[in-house]
Amino acid sequence: MALRRKTPADRLFYAILGLSLALVAVIYCAVNQPSSHLRFEVKERQKISVFDGERLILQDVDSVAISAAGGQNRIQLNANDFTEDPHFVATYPEMQQFFIKQSQVHQLMSQHQQIFLHSGDHSSSTPYPVNIQPKRTLRDLPFEFWFQLAVSSIGFLLGCWIWALRPNEIAPRVFALLNAAYPVFAFSAAIYSTRDLALNAELFRVLVAINTGGALLYGCALISLFLVYPKQLIRTQWLWAIPIFFSVWWLLDTLFLLPEPSMGGDLPVTLQMLGAILCMVWQWRANRHDPRAKVALRWFALWILVSSGTFVFLVQSTQLLDIQLNMSQGYSFGFFLFVTIGIAIGLKRYQLFSLDRWAFGILYWLAGAILLVLLDAFLVMMLSPLMSLSLAILICGLVWLPVRGWLQARLLQRKKLSDSELFERILQVSFAVNEQERQLQWKALLNDLFQPLNLEISEQRNHSQIEDNGLVLYIPQVAGLAAMRLSYPQQGRRLFSEYDQQLIQNLLPFLAQAVESRVAYDNGVREERHRIARDLHDDLGAKLLSGLYQKDVDQAKQAIRQAIAEMRTIVNGLLGTGVELNVILQEFEYEVATRLQSCGIELNWQQNLADTPITLSYAQYRHYISMLREIISNIMKHANAQKVTIDISLLDSQLVSVICDDGAGFDGQTNQLEGNGLKNLRERATELSATLHFQRLPGTQGSRVELIFPLS
Template identity: 50%
Template sequence: MPKLALTPGTRLIFATSFIVACLLVTIACALHQPYSGLRLAVAEQANHSKLQQPENHIVVTGTIHPQIPVGARLVSLQAGSNSPWSLTADDLTEDPHFLESYAAMQQLFERQTALHAQLKQQQFIRIGWQLKPEQPVTYTEIPVAASRPLASLPVVFWFQLAVSALGFLLGCWIWALRPQDIAAQVFAGLNAMYPVFAFAAAIYSTRDLALNGQLLHALVIVNTAGALLYGSALLSLFLVYPKVLVRPAKLWLIPAFFILWLVADSLYLLPEPSMGGDLPVTLQMLGAIMLAIWQWRINRNDPRARAALRWFATCILVSCGLFVFLVQSIQLLGIETSLSQGYAFGFFLLVTIGIAVGLKRYRLFALDQWAFGILFWLGGAIVLILLDALLIMVLSPTVSFGLALLICGLLWLPVRGMLQRRFLVKEGLKQEELFQAVLDISFANTEQNRRQQWQQLLHRLFQPLEIDEIPHGELLVLPFSGNQPALNADGLALLLPAIGDIPALRVQYPRQGRGLFSGQDCNLTRHLITLIQRADDSRFAYDRGASEERSRIARDLHDDIGSRLLSGLHQQDLHQTKQVIRQSIADMRTIISGMTGTGLALNMVLDALHQETAQRLQESGIALDWTVKLEDDTVPLNYQTYKNYISIMRELLSNIIKYAQASSVTVRISHQDGVLLTALQDDGTGFNLEHQAHIVTTAGSMGTGSGHGLNNLKQRMQVLNAQLEVQPPPEQGGTSLCIQIPLACS
């Protein structure tokens, strides 16, 4: 059968289900114990004699029995007809490893077994108490429940379970995302030991009056094993992260050594209990500090590794170190402390918070940006579940439901939005600033300015220590596509492709060397490059259009005005010279009108053409019959259309004036169905199409011969997609032409 592939989400679901099952077993074990309702503590009472040490006695710090006041001194405890018990400070010790000798530990286990057996057999116990030593002892009989109610478990019990479960899920989360990475595996093993020692400690450190001695001994062994394996994983972690210093196969030597230490402690072979639990944990912490220093030295030339190590080591060593030196080491030195070991486990919660922040800031274990989002939402869900469970325990279901909705709406949702903006949304330039920077790059006047503008934008976005151009030869061997940004060296560098005349770049050590590039940074640069390329395309299209427009104006000036003025210089007749100048001025007005980029209405073009035609024919002694019939005289004509139309009409009229020997000309202009029809007829001598090179039958079948007039006429007809037809000559002779120009494309 093929091996089942597990997704990160599936692995995390399995891990969550497992830790929930362990939580339920732990809670069931804690509840399946006899319950008296008394909360006791050790208090000192100074003797009158200064030569004697203060005596320790047991006082009631909390009770569900109103007959026994808080602060009363517990004198005796009797279960049925058994002999009365006189509890000592050793009976209430939080951790048996705090006792002075293994003999005291064994005595504790035996006394706990005997007392637990009596409490299991009796439904009532007789409590002897007094408020002051000189007062007589008062005896009160209180019931003993066969099991503890859920509400009787103290806050420190739930605290240990919560922080250790969160630590476990953090380790599993890292492992689920990178199951093949040795550092992720060791980190997951480290966090897996967190609930091992915390869950066991939560049961025996919050016991009521007694716990079965064998169960107590087993829980102590489990707690010690979890602590030693946690320290072993901590040592192993600094041997493989950020750089692997030893072969992974040799890492098993560390837990093997401390397992032997655990066996010696369990068999009471060491000189005293503190050397079985406190001493090895302290040594492991000192070893972790030395290995962290070693890693720092080995990675002195690797800013990425140092950035990760600095944050990672700070979080782990500070949190674990506070626990070791404030709980374990002071016990080893015989110094008393009022800090509960259960609450001291909260120092490990700093690891969870620190690693979560470190994953976001330094990409520890090379996780992507989305990985932090998973942890963020998982943490939020766990907080809401715990909050709801706490409200249900304290209040009625109806009240707790209302409070849960109120807290969720007024507190959690605003806080979640703030955290999301702080951790999941990266601060950067505003949209308008990015857009302005892209325009500055695209419209820079020189290639050097474009390069400088691009690098300045990268400095503003990422604050890198180095920006280098990538040689063309190196692009062929780099592991990235030449047209897309890519991360390099585990986020230490960002490779950017060439953009037009801007060369490819390598951007290194972002945030002044304090961070790494992420997938979000890669996407941002990809969008910027796309914007720059589009802006460049728009600029190139604009420049191309401007160049074509300049070429058109130059061509029109040369072909129309230049040729006319040149011909005017060779005219002998003053009247003809004036006519040439007048036509040149009209051409200049047409060209200037076209430079404005605005079209002209059809009626305006025809009015101007009518005046020009009438004046030319009048000066030549030719009568003009001009008729216009338009469906819509406001139809706009662009420059190309009206310029070429006017030029065609001028060329045809010039032919009539020069060659037709006509006495009258009739012009009929109409516009219908999107076509401009112009009928031009004269009463001249006419001509033979086979022998006249300057007359055409259609736009696509021009006559062949010399002369620029024919070529210009052909080009203008093709530009307008127009047709010029020579119709049969009228009875009175002359020439009849018809021009059809489609205006739909104008």
């Protein structure tokens, strides 16, 4: 049995799980330290000020001291003892002395519930009593602590997001490693840079080593990233040389074997940034003939260098050069957040890492999930232990749970189409105005059905098919709609199933029938428009031209009346209303009499219809009158007749029309090849479901044409 292939949501879930465990460990370590609630500030010229909450206790002193009751175990502290990072001290002996004092202070705070603060400048000053709490609370942790955790977590999740969508490619892997190193150095620094007075020395050393290792790992990944993206410049195995080299450097720093601390933390990070810049220049030259790669590289390098470079040159390099900017290391970690902003914008504008805009779907889901967790945590913090149980239950049950359910439905749950909605959407596809719009409607329907991360046109398949262990669903071409390839359903949170495939198989025939019906309807509309145009041109136009060239005013008026009647008939046909047979025959009798009279032919009109009004459809009218006109035209052209008799009657719900002449005579078999007239007559007879008979009368007595069609 094949193992289930992990989706992007699976990978992100494991990443979030690991991040959550790390956050819990960091917060646990931070709160499980003794607390004095004192705040120490080191200002210019290494002057120290001490605050108890907002109350100023000591101001601008060179040193302070703490002791137990009676001045026992007195420990003298100077500005170096309050530095954020031990690498900021000048020498390794000073760093070792720093750790020794940290251990002494931590031990003093752990063994006494109250200690005393002294001004180091005035040994005779009254000591200030300080109550020691065995642990810190979450509210005791400063904003700087949470800031470092937040920005590094966002960066980590961004890297995991890119990796989850492209797990098998080298560039997303290196980018994920880059962002995985972010919380490594930020989490450890968050603990010791926001400490109360001191940490246990052994814990402090471990945290500093982790921080330095994470920073060097970040720099190694940054160099490697510019060696593999946009184009891989060296073999993958050669990339290992970078972390191996800096691992040796990290080991020398951890063992205090370098000349000074700044060479262990600041110098290698600065060199790594310079190396990344050189690799970026190398990439630029390697891609100088690829405009698209150059645009992506320019944008990518801009944000990487702005974020990481600002931190390195404003924090690390200033320490290396002994320049004091008084910028908190914790807040400076926020510069790395520019990577997140730059990559997010670059994904949308330049498709970095070959990701399209669909990649934001899974990020939206991730943000929604994190938002719910944060809201849960906020509610837990707001409901203090002093609040009564009944009130807490009331708030959770009546307020929070309904609101949370609504948010979850809006942010995370899959939107499902009901049967009626699905039917309506299929009709929208079939009734689209053109093929392009129909294709867009079809894509929109598939997107709402499955919410895939990627939806694109693919090669033709004979039937729907699931591939890549449920990651991809192929949909065949149907009714002129292109074959589609869908991947990562429900924004990457699940796989395609047999149910999805069966749904498509049931949907396609119905869609095909609906689209084909629509196409047939469109064809009918076009044919009807063509017919109307033909009628307007052949009949109405002919009558208007006839009236235009009449010299006699009465004849011109009559031609115009006939044109108006013809136009009324066409309008009635468009409106779907029928035309009365008596009106048709009355107008046709006048028309035929006029035409025959102009040729010197006598008309004998006989009409025997019931008193019941008879209505013909527009199609029946057009075919019937056109056939009669064609027959009269043939008589006028070929028969050389003196008299024409037209007899119209009803027989068993059938309209029988007989036209006789006394001319030369003809029959439908011998004259059918003389032109298109007889062919058109037979075609119209077929449309009318009529029978058409031609008969030559005996001797030289002319011919007889009989037209019979059912009125139903």
